Amino acid sequence: MTMKLLTPEKLAPLASYPGIIDSHIHLDSKAFAEDFADCLTRAREAGVTRMLLPSIDQASSQRILKLTQEHCQLSGAVGIHPHAAAEFDPHSSPQLWRELLRQGKWAAIGETGLELHYDFCPLETQKVSLQAQIELAAETGLPLILHCRLAEEPLYDMLQPWAGKLTGVVHCFTGGWEWASKFLDLGFYIGVGGLVTLPKADEVHEVATKVPDDRWLLETDGPYLSPVPFRGFRNESCLLPAVVERIASLRGQSVSEIVRQSAENATRLFHM
Numbered sequence: 001m002t003m004k005l006l007t008p009e010k011l012a013p014l015a016s017y018p019g020i021i022d023s024h025i026h027l028d029s030k031a032f033a034e035d036f037a038d039c040l041t042r043a044r045e046a047g048v049t050r051m052l053l054p055s056i057d058q059a060s061s062q063r064i065l066k067l068t069q070e071h072c073q074l075s076g077a078v079g080i081h082p083h084a085a086a087e088f089d090p091h092s093s094p095q096l097w098r099e100l101l102r103q104g105k106w107a108a109i110g111e112t113g114l115e116l117h118y119d120f121c122p123l124e125t126q127k128v129s130l131q132a133q134i135e136l137a138a139e140t141g142l143p144l145i146l147h148c149r150l151a152e153e154p155l156y157d158m159l160q161p162w163a164g165k166l167t168g169v170v171h172c173f174t175g176g177w178e179w180a181s182k183f184l185d186l187g188f189y190i191g192v193g194g195l196v197t198l199p200k201a202d203e204v205h206e207v208a209t210k211v212p213d214d215r216w217l218l219e220t221d222g223p224y225l226s227p228v229p230f231r232g233f234r235n236e237s238c239l240l241p242a243v244v245e246r247i248a249s250l251r252g253q254s255v256s257e258i259v260r261q262s263a264e265n266a267t268r269l270f271h272m
């Protein structure tokens with residue numbers, strides 16, 4: 001990974017907005033191994049009070065279980081990412097998830113979903129893994145964290161039969177307002193992150209502008225998707241003030257209102 005690390009000089013102009021919740025950061029990833037404690041400190045200084053760590057695979061879930069037991073400001077989600085869906089085993093994965101769910105306090109199932117941009121795993125394999133995680137979410141009452149890349153239609157088709165029985169978030173949403181409103185109608189929230197700061201991301205801007213006050217979440221998706229003016233740097237929770245400012249200007253609301261809405265929504269959805 002060729003991501004630059006933030007320096008105090010680079011961070012100096014950034015504001016601090018108390019009460020931010022980062023609903024999606026891969027803090028268990030190798031990208032944070034070297035300076036994990038500093039990341040937590042920088043996040044706290046930027047006003048971030050809680051972070052939710054979605055799993056990528058089974059090893060990731062084990063790491064997240066440990067991290068959430070060690071740090072009270074961290075919550076976790078258990079599941080398998082669509083990029084790693086080939087790891088899903090119908091005989092062992094659901095049992096492993098249930099075991100992990102018994103061992104700790106988890107806020108959500110995921111991240112799961114469908115990916116049609118990268119070809120890491122055939123769509124049919126991704127669907128089998130997603131279906132098992134949908135069933136686990138329904139069984140446990142936990143919300144789903146969903147990844148969706150160029151896959152709005154097949155994802156919608158798989159969620160639609162569960163309307164009213166499931167909730168969750170379609171994170172880092174890039175599917176345009178028409179699809180966003182369909183997922184909202186199914187009862188899902190929409191995740192908004194660093195992409196909203198890109199000047200030409202018209203569809204992401206439209207979604208961030210139109211999504212109802214009580215149906216969106218703030219996220220980094222760190223280490224990926226850093227906001228402007230930190231492109232090329234590793235993304236982490238301490239950069240969220242830049243995202244908050246952009247969302248506030250798009251929605252014509254104050255930064256404190258944006259922080260309040262997103263934190264209330266995350267607290268409600270994930271029972272934080």
Ligand SMILES: [Zn+2]
Nearest residue numbers: 024054111221
């Ligand atoms: Zn993610």
